[in-house]
Every structure is written in structure tokens, then in C-alpha cells.
Amino acid sequence: MGSLTVLLQLTLLVSFAILIFQANGQGLKVGFYPYKWPNLEPVIKDVIYKVISEDRTLAPPLQRMHFHDCFIRGCEGSFLLESPTKQAEKDAFPNLTLRGFQILDKVKLAVEKACSGDVSSADIMGPFWEVETGRKDGKVSILNEALTGLIPPSANISTLKKGFADRGLNMKDLVVLSGSHTIGISHCSSFSNRLYNFTGKNDADPTLDSEYAAKLKQKCKPGDQNSIVEMDPGSFKTFDVSYFTLVAKRRGLFESDAALLNDGETKAYLKFQALNKGPTFFKDFGESMVKMGRIGVITGEGGEIRKVCTKVN
Structure with missing residues (x-):
């Protein structure tokens, strides 16, 4: 596969759509803007393409941003807001490693030039896939909500199932969206507990493949919080299905990855993708991303359309 093809694939993926979906969701719809602003999506696509062509490692952070936004207060851009006292969602510990905000600033600037005052920051989180749009931006962002509401990488299967069910997502969505771990990196601090102090007795997680654990220990020494490893x-x-193969072999990086093997339904879907090399994964991923994009959206007269993504009007 040529570099241009890979780049285009990544660009489409970080735009949070693989297929064309026509269903409405809570006032959202495909084609919310094009009638009034037919050049909107090309403008967004151009900015994203240029950014990703310069640094392909920025694709996973954009995808992660979408998840972190939607799981707290819904998909309404509250995680973009800044607080002078550092008490916004952006300041919560799970969000401190987010990166790529400058990309959204570039997109917002280009959008404001093309169609000032009409397109929300919440909607540019899902650029040029033909996804449902029509969101308004939220006005509230609270650090503690992100600190306690985001599902941590140490989550067990019960926590994962409840967290997704509370947001209207099913077990298939849980496994499908976990598949986004096929791209990107992680800091050692997110999983070092599995290597050195799993039960509080200076032990390792027995469910982690020993050979894989040994390789991780070479990269993440005890107490190392900053080094990074590939997920x-x-x-x-490359956005592919190798994640499922790794998890099936007990080589999932996070406890939340390994937890997918502890439930019959999630394990069955995971092993199906691993054994069949993901014939339906891309379609399923697109569908689950659209469902996630409907969580807690603000439409109609609610919310606002921010002039600047980091500040309420």
C-alpha cells in the first residue's frame, strides 16, 4: 500500500467516518451544513490533510479527542474550553496527555473564514466524513467530571460495560471502539501497574503474556512516567485489525484491553475479528463512531456556536 493511500486512509479515519450514514440522531443529520455552505467540508478536509501529511502520528490523538469529548457531557466540545483557574475538563489528569488542539484551532479558523458564526466547535471534531452534524457547543466544562467520568485504562469488564451502557452503547460498540487502540502510543504511566505492582505486592499481571511483559519492562523501567510505547x-x-489478534494472544497493552476477554459477548466478537482478519471491522467501526457521536448532543436552541473553541461567547 503506497504512502498516499495510507495517508488518505488515516485522514478519513481521524475524521470519524468510514461509511455514509443517513439516519438522524437527536436532531443531527448528514448534510446539516452543505446547503448553505457547500465548501465547508472541502475546507476542513484540506486543513486536516495538510496537517496529517506533515505528521501522521497526529491521527490517533484526534480520534482520542473525540472519545474524551463525547464521554463527558456528550459530544458538545466542552473539553476544548479553557479555565483561568485550571478547573476545566482539559485540566483533568486523563486529559493532560491529549494533543492536537492546535489542529482544531486551525480548522476552526478556516471554518470561520469560510462560514462565520454557523459551525460549532463540537461539529469540527468530526470533519469530512459524511457524519451527522448540527451540534451546538456546550458552555460548561468541569475538571472533576472528566477526572471521574472518563473510563481509565485500568478498567475491568464491569466498569467498561456500565460506562458504555450508561451512554447508550452496547457491548459490540465497546469492543469496536476499543479497536481504535490499533493506532497511537501510550505513556508508561498508563499501564506500568501491570508490570510492577498489579495487586500492590510488587507483582505483575498474570494475564499479560510474559514475553510481551518482558519487552514492555525494557522500555518502561520502574517509576517511569514519561516514556512511550506503541499500542x-x-x-x-496503520488502522487495521491487528489489535484484536494481539488482545486474543494476551498482548493487549491496557487492563481494559485484557478485560474484553472476561465477558462472553465481548470475547466472541474480539475473537471473530482476530480469526477472520476483520472483514466487517471497518463498517462496524463507522457505525459505532456515529452512535458515539450522538451522545448528549446539544441541538436546536440549546448551547451556542463559539467564535473560538477555547472560550464561551
Whole structure:
């Protein structure tokens, strides 16, 4: 596969759509803007393409941003707001490693030039896939909500199932969206507990493949908080189904990855993708991303359309 093809694939993926969906969701719809602003999506696509062509490692952070936004207060851009006292969602510990905000600033600037005052920051989180749009921006962003509401990488299967069910997502969505770990990196601090102090007795997680654990220990020494590793070794820049194969072999990086093997329904879907090399994964991923994009959206007369993504009007 040529570099241009890979780049285009990544660009489409970080735009949060693989297929064309026509269903409405809570006032959202495909084609919310094009009638009034037919050049909107090309403008967004151009900015994203230029950014990703310069640094392909920025694709996973954009995807992660969408998840972190939607799981707290819904998909209404509240995680973009800044607080002078550092008490917004952006300031919560799980969000401190988010990166790529400058990309959204570039997109917002280009959008304001093309169609000033009409397109929300919440909608540019899902650029040029033909996804449902029509969101308004939220006005509230609270650090503690992100601190306690985001599902941590140490989550067990019960926490994962409840967290997704509370947001209207099913077990298939849980496994499908976990598949986004096929691209990107992680800091050692997110999983070092599995290597050195799993039960509080200076032990390792017995469910983690020993050979894989040994390789991780070479990269993450005790107490190391800042070093990084690939979430999908050898394939972390390519959106594919290798994540499922790794998890099935007990080589999922996070406890939340390994937890997918502890439930019959999630394990069955995971192993199906691993054994069949993901014939339906891309379609399923697109569908689950659209469902996630409907969580807690503000439409109609609610919310606002921010002039600047980091500040309420």
C-alpha cells in the first residue's frame, strides 16, 4: 500500500467516518451544513490533510479527542474550553496527555473564514466524513467530571460495560471502539501497574503474556512516567485489525484491553475479528463512531456556536 493511500486512509479515519450514514440522531443529520455552505467540508478536509501529511502520528490523538469529548457531557466540545483557574475538563489528569488542539484551532479558523458564526466547535471534531452534524457547543466544562467520568485504562469488564451502557452503547460498540487502540502510543504511566505492582505486592499481571511483559519492562523501567510505547507494536500508524489478534494472544497493552476477554459477548466478537482478519471491522467501526457521536448532543436552541473553541461567547 503506497504512502498516499495510507495517508488518505488515516485522514478519513481521524475524521470519524468510514461509511455514509443517513439516519438522524437527536436532531443531527448528514448534510446539516452543505446547503448553505457547500465548501465547508472541502475546507476542513484540506486543513486536516495538510496537517496529517506533515505528521501522521497526529491521527490517533484526534480520534482520542473525540472519545474524551463525547464521554463527558456528550459530544458538545466542552473539553476544548479553557479555565483561568485550571478547573476545566482539559485540566483533568486523563486529559493532560491529549494533543492536537492546535489542529482544531486551525480548522476552526478556516471554518470561520469560510462560514462565520454557523459551525460549532463540537461539529469540527468530526470533519469530512459524511457524519451527522448540527451540534451546538456546550458552555460548561468541569475538571472533576472528566477526572471521574472518563473510563481509565485500568478498567475491568464491569466498569467498561456500565460506562458504555450508561451512554447508550452496547457491548459490540465497546469492543469496536476499543479497536481504535490499533493506532497511537501510550505513556508508561498508563499501564506500568501491570508490570510492577498489579495487586500492590510488587507483582505483575498474570494475564499479560510474559514475553510481551518482558519487552514492555525494557522500555518502561520502574517509576517511569514519561516514556512511550506503541499500542499496536509494528503497526501503530496503520488502522487495521491487528489489535484484536494481539488482545486474543494476551498482548493487549491496557487492563481494559485484557478485560474484553472476561465477558462472553465481548470475547466472541474480539475473537471473530482476530480469526477472520476483520472483514466487517471497518463498517462496524463507522457505525459505532456515529452512535458515539450522538451522545448528549446539544441541538436546536440549546448551547451556542463559539467564535473560538477555547472560550464561551
